[in-house]
Amino acid sequence: MKPGPATKSSTHAAIEPKRRPTINDVARLANVSKKTVSRVINQSPFVNKETRERIDAVIKDLGYAPDPVARGLASRRSYLVGLIYDNPNPQHVIDTQQGILDIIRGSGLELVVHPCNRRDKDFLAGVRGFIDRQKLAGVVLPSSVSEDDDLVAVLRESETPYVRIASVLLDEPENSIVTNDREGARQAAEHLAGLGHKVIAHVSGPDTFRSSHERRAGFVEGLKAAGLQLDKKLDLRAGYTFQSGVEAGRRLMANQTRPTAVFCGNDEMAAGVCQAIRETGLDICKDISVVGFDDSPLASRLWPALTTVLLPIRSTGRMASVRLLGDRLTKEPLEDDDLGEVHPRLVVRASSGPVTKS
Amino acid sequence: MKPGPATKSSTHAAIEPKRRPTINDVARLANVSKKTVSRVINQSPFVNKETRERIDAVIKDLGYAPDPVARGLASRRSYLVGLIYDNPNPQHVIDTQQGILDIIRGSGLELVVHPCNRRDKDFLAGVRGFIDRQKLAGVVLPSSVSEDDDLVAVLRESETPYVRIASVLLDEPENSIVTNDREGARQAAEHLAGLGHKVIAHVSGPDTFRSSHERRAGFVEGLKAAGLQLDKKLDLRAGYTFQSGVEAGRRLMANQTRPTAVFCGNDEMAAGVCQAIRETGLDICKDISVVGFDDSPLASRLWPALTTVLLPIRSTGRMASVRLLGDRLTKEPLEDDDLGEVHPRLVVRASSGPVTKS
DNA sequence: TCCCTTATTGCCACCGGTGTCAACGCCTGA
DNA sequence: TCAGGCGTTGACACCGGTGGCAATAAGGGA
Numbered sequence: 118m119k120p121g122p123a124t125k126s127s128t129h130a131a132i133e134p135k136r137r138p139t140i141n142d143v144a145r146l147a148n149v150s151k152k153t154v155s156r157v158i159n160q161s162p163f164v165n166k167e168t169r170e171r172i173d174a175v176i177k178d179l180g181y182a183p184d185p186v187a188r189g190l191a192s193r194r195s196y197l198v199g200l201i202y203d204n205p206n207p208q209h210v211i212d213t214q215q216g217i218l219d220i221i222r223g224s225g226l227e228l229v230v231h232p233c234n235r236r237d238k239d240f241l242a243g244v245r246g247f248i249d250r251q252k253l254a255g256v257v258l259p260s261s262v263s264e265d266d267d268l269v270a271v272l273r274e275s276e277t278p279y280v281r282i283a284s285v286l287l288d289e290p291e292n293s294i295v296t297n298d299r300e301g302a303r304q305a306a307e308h309l310a311g312l313g314h315k316v317i318a319h320v321s322g323p324d325t326f327r328s329s330h331e332r333r334a335g336f337v338e339g340l341k342a343a344g345l346q347l348d349k350k351l352d353l354r355a356g357y358t359f360q361s362g363v364e365a366g367r368r369l370m371a372n373q374t375r376p377t378a379v380f381c382g383n384d385e386m387a388a389g390v391c392q393a394i395r396e397t398g399l400d401i402c403k404d405i406s407v408v409g410f411d412d413s414p415l416a417s418r419l420w421p422a423l424t425t426v427l428l429p430i431r432s433t434g435r436m437a438s439v440r441l442l443g444d445r446l447t448k449e450p451l452e453d454d455d456l457g458e459v460h461p462r463l464v465v466r467a468s469s470g471p472v473t474k475s
Numbered sequence: 476m477k478p479g480p481a482t483k484s485s486t487h488a489a490i491e492p493k494r495r496p497t498i499n500d501v502a503r504l505a506n507v508s509k510k511t512v513s514r515v516i517n518q519s520p521f522v523n524k525e526t527r528e529r530i531d532a533v534i535k536d537l538g539y540a541p542d543p544v545a546r547g548l549a550s551r552r553s554y555l556v557g558l559i560y561d562n563p564n565p566q567h568v569i570d571t572q573q574g575i576l577d578i579i580r581g582s583g584l585e586l587v588v589h590p591c592n593r594r595d596k597d598f599l600a601g602v603r604g605f606i607d608r609q610k611l612a613g614v615v616l617p618s619s620v621s622e623d624d625d626l627v628a629v630l631r632e633s634e635t636p637y638v639r640i641a642s643v644l645l646d647e648p649e650n651s652i653v654t655n656d657r658e659g660a661r662q663a664a665e666h667l668a669g670l671g672h673k674v675i676a677h678v679s680g681p682d683t684f685r686s687s688h689e690r691r692a693g694f695v696e697g698l699k700a701a702g703l704q705l706d707k708k709l710d711l712r713a714g715y716t717f718q719s720g721v722e723a724g725r726r727l728m729a730n731q732t733r734p735t736a737v738f739c740g741n742d743e744m745a746a747g748v749c750q751a752i753r754e755t756g757l758d759i760c761k762d763i764s765v766v767g768f769d770d771s772p773l774a775s776r777l778w779p780a781l782t783t784v785l786l787p788i789r790s791t792g793r794m795a796s797v798r799l800l801g802d803r804l805t806k807e808p809l810e811d812d813d814l815g816e817v818h819p820r821l822v823v824r825a826s827s828g829p830v831t832k833s
Numbered sequence: 834t835c836c837c838t839t840a841t842t843g844c845c846a847c848c849g850g851t852g853t854c855a856a857c858g859c860c861t862g863a
Numbered sequence: 864t865c866a867g868g869c870g871t872t873g874a875c876a877c878c879g880g881t882g883g884c885a886a887t888a889a890g891g892g893a
Binding site: 137182184185186187189190195197207208210211214215218223225227228229230231232243246247249250251252359385388389391392395414415417418419420 | 495540542543544545547548553555565566568569572573576581583585586587588589590601604605607608609610717743746747749750753772773775776777778
Binding site: 139140141151152154155158159183184186187188189190191192193 | 851
């Protein structure tokens with residue numbers, strides 16, 4: 118095998134240990150200029166069919182793959198997709214991330230994750246540095262940062278493509294993904310009202326998140342549609358965290374009129390409320406129904422399993438990526454809900470049931 | 476605002492909208508060659524103090540930051556750290572990721588996440604492509620992939636620095652982080668034995684993970700130390716997932732001699748076992764004690780809160796990064812356990828208690 | 834005083850691609 | 864026969880840094 122005419126190695130002596138083939142190697146072997154090779158790898162239509170085939174053959178033979186770093190330098194655009202987030206909820210991050218990866222896998226693009234903290238004084242400087250050092254192919258902004266106007270301004274200024282994921286339609290529909298949290302919360306309200314609950318509490322997320330407002334608003338709408346309204350004393354603000362949910366739950370339990378049902382702005386807080394209920398010695402569902410939001414893994418692991426509103430975060434990650442990079446990347450046809458919009462859906466489990474006389 | 480003398484732009488006419496300063500700009504203004512500037516940004520010791528100060532001043536004045544892409548091309552080393560994983564457990568991923576980010580934040584390095592699936596036939600090709608396209612500054616291999624010899628071979632071949640996180644000491648101590656899972660499991664066994672349990676079951680993770688074996692082995696050791704042993708019928712293999720835990724739990728509940736305690740290879744499975752126990756109508760802790768492993772967020776959200784073994788995954792991510800990049804990056808002193816080794820610790824909560832007569 | 838070091842610095846090629854634009858061959862219509 | 868147009872290709876500069884090595888200045892020893 119060794120002797121005889123060189124199979125795929127070039128004819129001249131090759132002392133070098135091994136080196137990734139470059140565009141020059143391809144050009145030489147295909148007897149064209151490197152510019153033409155460049156055209157081929159960039160799928161330019163201005164290449165003769167035969168030339169293209171010849172080059173493709175050489176590329177395949179050599180196992181050539183263009184160097185993303187060099188391409189990045191020359192074209193002033195890297196082959197990296199950024200995910201910028203500021204999130205109290207790791208599950209959200211992982212899901213969005215996974216959605217993006219679903220789309221870019223195998224495309225040569227890579228995902229760079231960049232957490233930040235909007236309360237830091239140099240938050241913007243940090244993100245700005247990131248953005249204009251790496252000249253990202255695109256950036257996905259999940260709901261935790263999608264409404265930060267300063268951030269968006271930085272992105273726009275640096276001419277970096279971006280897609281925003283938010284609970285409501287923003288001013289740039291063409292690069293937004295809407296999650297319609299309000300719809301989901303409305304379903305939760307209808308569900309509880311339908312079970313006969315009248316005294317229903319709400320534990321919402323922090324004021325700084327649009328989703329908190331949307332979920333609360335949808336819930337209030339749902340109640341109203343059922344002829345109910347949200348008692349101020351049963352309308353608590355918490356922080357989207359488990360611990361804040363525990364505290365809110367304790368306050369509810371200590372309230373003079375105890376609710377028969379609680380709708381929480383997310384599953385973490387719902388788990389916290391469940392804990393508070395149990396501390397009181399009451400039963401979830403039998404005594405007090407609890408409904409969460411997100412359908413995080415936690416929801417199905419609790420006992421009784423949590424009734425919640427499924428928010429397909431991973432899908433939003435996928436949709437955002439498609440928006441960002443075009444659908445040329447997606448081999449598999451996307452689920453038909455790829456219209457830049459996603460609809461939450463109530464998942465009824467065991468933590469909610471009909472109101473019982475007491 | 477448009478008219479008027481340019482504020483901070485250079486004196487000559489600047490038609491260009493705005494452009495990031497380059498090393499050339501710095502060199503020109505500091506009156507040195509760009510090579511010298513390069514030396515300064517790379518902290519070369521062979522630069523005259525005054526020259527360095529002059530250049531630093533210009534850099535600061537201009538707000539110059541070197542382009543990582545260009546640097547990557549020239550030096551054949553990118554400024555990206557890779558995290559390669561193949562993990563059934565998102566929480567693990569998020570924690571490791573966060574640990575790495577703790578260290579590289581603000582250093583100019585960025586984190587690229589690259590999931591893979593070791594059962595795919597082209598798994599290795601995919602990872603190899605990733606690795607030698609991006610010439611990573613370093614790669615962190617969490618336990619899910621750290622013992623894949625093929626993968627490690629690829630890394631070594633491409634001369635990419637890497638650190639492996641594993642449950643036991645590997646053959647390359649200098650670039651490994653050890654989690655000592657065995658110790659943790661032993662503590663769990665001692666805990667349960669100390670509570671008087673004799674009939675103790677174990678639900679372990681999949682055969683393909685070293686950690687499954689280590690945790691099981693540590694558990695068996697602990698039992699043995701207490702004069703107990705693991706009944707074959709109570710020694711179940713599951714898959715580290717919630718669902719597999721439910722199924723294992725159901726099998727245990729159906730077993731002729733029901734255990735009074737169960738130690739699970741991770742919290743997810745423990746949650747599954749809890750569910751199975753409840754389905755049977757039994758009480759966790761009172762009837763059957765359950766102990767998990769990981770101390771994931773789930774553990775404290777369950778009711779009763781899960782006794783488990785805390786495994787500081789985030790710390791391992793931090794330690795791995797330090798190993799990889801040296802401690803020059805870490806502003807804050809690292810916790811003193813930075814010896815390439817981490818020790819699990821039992822966290823007693825409410826899911827385990829003394830054995831009760833029945 | 835001269836040669837050899839050591840400390841600093843600059844020159845220039847190069848990393849592996851892309852952008853710009855000119856050039857070439859061939860066909861068409863005048 | 865010739866200008867013009869289309870399809871295709873290549874030459875060359877350039878992206879923004881780093882590597883290798885020579886050049887230069889200053890200091891020390893013989």
